Amino acid sequence: MLWSLMPVFLRRLAELSRQSAFACALLTGLVSVSVHAATDCALPSEVHTVLGQFLAARSTWGYEGTLLLEQNNQRQFITVAKQPGAQVSLRRMNVPQADSAQQFPVLGGVPGVDPCDIGDSYMVSLEAGATVAGLETWRLTMRPRDNLRFGYVMELDRQSGLPLRVVTITPEGQMIERYEFATIQVATAGSTPDSGMPSVEPTFTLGQLPPGFSLSPRYGAANQVVVSDGLATASVFLEPLPEALQSGEGTVRHGSTVTYTRGVRTTELGWLVTVIGEVPVNTARLLAASVRVPDPSPEAAPQPEAAPEPQSQPQSQTNLQTQSDGA
């Protein structure tokens, strides 16, 4: 059996010899493969470089241009502008209010994503891309390693790493979102990082997360917890369940964004968990099932309009998923 594995092993060795980390490991005799060794960083160096440039581009480059966004079988042309460390400005060209630009803050201070972490969840390949908005590109194809996330085909500006065209594909191979710059002017790289956001302690936590996802270290609101796999992001919200509502769940989708709402009614009170994210609905369900809430007491109930005291006692939490059918 070992002999039959030799051709595979030799082919693998030839591939790996291009990757210094693996070459070192092999030379030092660490041939017995463990899963952890395989996933330390399996990205070829050129893919690692381009992916790293792409992940860093958000805080180092400003730009303005016209973006075409396709979702829900609708097309929007949006004039956009972003300066490093500043807000973004959007002006939608297909609506009557196109005169007034909308301003949104871009908050930063989030630790950068390691390209190797992306490689753990996606198979990434690199090739020369098409010319987009007059710029030469690299094409990064990211195939998900499971069905808990979407796939992406991205064409990135070779100079800045900015994504100029991104197609989002479901695990079943359907395109659900596409955006592309029709025109873009990339400004000189700035050194000002995006402004940070005051950290807010959430009123609840998540238990075991779906593979590849981790908690974002920053939170938007006390009733919001954010997770990401480096590319896809989902927010989990917790609110009191309206009294008239029984337990249940519902889903709606807008483009690549899924909204999954689940109501949980106990004898004393009810919780409404809502997951909004650019993820398949199964991922949203797993996230909703991982919610752990404070023990039911008047002080601990979440107040979406106010900022409650932090709940840092895991001993007094309730896992929404730990139930049996109590009907």
Place this chain on the structure above:
Amino acid sequence: MSQTEANRESLSALLDDEANDMDIARVLKAVDDPELRADWVRQQQIRSMLRGEAPVAANIDVSAGVRAALEERAPRRRNPLVSLAVAASVTMAVVFGGQQYLGSQAPTPIGQLPGGVVAVQGASAMQASYGMQRNEAQPSRSPAVTHVRMAAPAPGNVSDYERLARERYELLVTDHAAASAMLQPNALVPYARIPETTR
């Protein structure tokens, strides 16, 4: 199709109990492919999460020992494909890393949670569990976690919850976009996604 993709497809077929002899032979032949091994562990983690079983440790690898045992004990002069087919379903669980159960904080199976699943494009529902009844007693869990018992949803609740999901989306999508813009490589796209009508 690349060799790696062929291996992954064969592995998926094996995990879905749809593998033919070729699939089994291909997976066994590529048993040292680290990507395939990582895929197997990941697939097992997801399947166990969806089934509500204890998580599978990702760092357990007993393949060397198992292979050595196979080398020693494998009878000679047998049809290799037949013997592989017989052994594969059992062997795979061990060769690719075994299953190490981590403590007692196993989540309850998703399928036991009440409520219906709305089929949407691009996301295949694992099962329609609306109104599902279960009678088995739940295993005891860590005393640090309080149990919550949920009532089954009333008939017709799915449309209520669809409406509720749409309302939640309109109310919360801007908060999600702000959080997403912090993390996304392209900061403006999360804002661009918000429909004009929700502002």
